[in-house]
Amino acid sequence: MSDDRAVEVARRLVAALLAQEVTEAVLSPGSRSGPLALALYAADEQGLIRLHVRVDEREAGYLALGLAKASGRLTPVITTSGTAVANLHPALLEALHAGVPLLAVTADRPARLRGTGANQTTIQPGMFPGITFTDRITGLAGAVREGGPVHLNVELDEPLVESVSWQFPQNSWSMSAPVSGRTQVLESGPRTVLVAGDGADPALAAVAQQAGWPILAEPSSGLRSAPTSIACGRIVLGGRLIERIERIVSAGHPTLSRPVTNLLTRTNLPTVHVGDASTFPGVPGANVTFADRISVRGSGDESWVRSWIQAGDRIENALLHAEQFVVAKAVWEAATPGLLVLGSSNPIRDVDLVAPVRVPGPRVLANRGLAGIDGTVSTAIGAALTSYGRAIALMGDLTFLHGANGLLMGPIEPRPDLTIVVLNDDGGGIFHTLEQGSPEYSSAFERVFGTPTRTKIDALCAAHGIKHRLVQASQLEGYLSRTPVGIEVLEVQVTRAGRRALQSVVSGLAAV
Known part of the structure; x- marks a missing residue:
């Protein structure tokens, strides 16, 4: 060439x-x-x-x-x-x-x-x-x-630049690949749960409804509004219903919570994954089979799915008034029925607990392929540039700072109308909920896990010419009720104190 x-x-x-x-x-x-x-x-x-x-x-x-x-x-x-x-x-x-x-x-x-x-x-x-x-x-x-x-x-060899007339053909054809692979037919029984991870096939909502399967739907699965989706799925798994599961069907790329990952990596339950090994969150054992698509034969046990829905609703009701989830609830409601881009770490997990199920919600996108925090600002801007209607992104302060160069753009570049909500707890709040947050690591925690930066987000936004407003969590709903012109940042300052204790309270709700 x-x-x-x-x-x-x-x-x-x-x-x-x-x-x-x-x-x-x-x-x-x-x-x-x-x-x-x-x-x-x-x-x-x-x-x-x-x-x-x-x-x-x-x-x-x-x-x-x-x-x-x-x-x-x-x-x-x-x-x-x-x-x-x-x-x-x-x-x-x-x-x-x-x-x-x-x-x-x-x-x-x-x-x-x-x-x-x-x-x-x-x-x-x-x-x-x-x-x-x-x-x-x-x-x-x-x-x-x-x-x-x-x-x-x-x-490209020299000369690189020449004075030429650029003319391009304007014809195009469809790049859609034909649907390939076979459909695996499953019986509606035994008692089955459907785990829906990032990017799951929306057609599975109808399959689960016919079969009477409860759906554990991650926010970016696209199945949150399915008729059999259950609230607080990862918490419900901590109760007794998990002992009654006889089969698992999974789809998309489920990586959001350890309870779900632990369920999928059990070797004593037959598991059908819609996809291939690249989206299965672990080493598949002999109990795991893969399918391109599935359909179901027969109808399921209504009492089975009803027991899961009731368990999830009970836990959701207990969390409705928790102050720690005010931001997640406000963002979800404001983004409906538009676009919501979620950063990794705590924000997407907070949404997973309090976002309504079985009702219409926003289209949710998240970088769950490798679940990194980098590039989230630019990902959100790109997604908003192709979307119509309200666009909101929710992320933590480290995620925002890690991708702050996403705001570095020329004054004539296309810009979407996008609200970026930054949940600023000055550091890595998610580590409080993991093993590293145990008291025995407290002396090292702040420096190597908490990593506070004290960065002035308002000054950073000002340097890029981006509108910024510091708001209280209780004020967020009001500010989100209006659509911005261009990109704006709403910063909500919160504390990391109590994150670990909150995790214990939430987990304990399954046994109540």
Whole structure:
């Protein structure tokens, strides 16, 4: 490819993206990627592809991830060579483990320069193990067919920039892959629970309703509103009903709570996972089988699902007035029926406990592929850019600070109307609820787990020209009742004190 004129490579790339129905692209500027930048700018000017420019490659990757996750469309992120490429790795890993159609297009020096001291030259092919790789634009259609992330590395030789007229074909065709695999038919009995993790198939709501299966639905599963979804599922598992389970069906990528993970890794219960081993949260034993899709034969025991619903509702009622969950409840209600993006750690777990079930709610997205805190701000911005209606993101202070460069964007770049609610407990509150929060580790806790930063979030927002408001938890509902113009940050300061005690109280509700 290095024998081709760089501008012709750029022209073919844009034509290939249009053929794959690409409508959004993210660019991090650089010299080697110059012809790609000019071609994408021209496509943006012609109304073919909306271009988003970011100077931070890591945040550019997560912005593209959010665009792809929310739209379901292939979304490219384009970088120059060298360390710029390596900064895409976190977003690509998340895309790999969540099955998101993210395309990394990396500009490269000609292959003849590899192994020399040429500026910004390294071995870019194969830089991302496990990610589908191609160095041919003609191979792009085949590479993206599986739906996960792809790395396209293009060698560009000088001259990089020439004065040319950019014209692109405007025809496209569907990139939807045909549905493959077989449907496994299950009997409605024995007594079964359906565990729905991140990105589960929405069609399972009807299957569970027919079979009489209670659904333990994570917030980002898409099944929270299903007729048999139960409240506080991870707490209900701490009661006696777990002893009556005779079979497990799981779907999506369930990773949110240890009680659910422990249930799925039991080897004494037959388990059917809708998906493959890459989304099963553990080492599958001989009791685990995999299916592409499932259907059910017969109707289930109504008393079975009713007992789970009653247990969950009882615990939910006990939590309704807990002050610690005011923020989670307010955010969920304000986001309904729009978009809600949840950060990892405590925020998504708080929502998991108090978000209503069996009623319509918002569309919920979260980076649960690897459940990292990085890139959440950019993911939320990307998702909001493709959504209509109200868009809210909820995250902790460390998650916000870790991704604060997501707010670093030019004044003319497209911006969504997005409210980012930051639950600021000045550190890693989730560690209080884990083994590290035990009293015997108290002397080391604050420095190596709590990690307070004392960062002034208002000053950080001001530096980026982002509207900021410090609000009390009790005031949040009122502020969320209005839709912002552009991006705004609502900071709610809370304390980490009592998090561990609250965990014990909540867990004890299952036995009441």
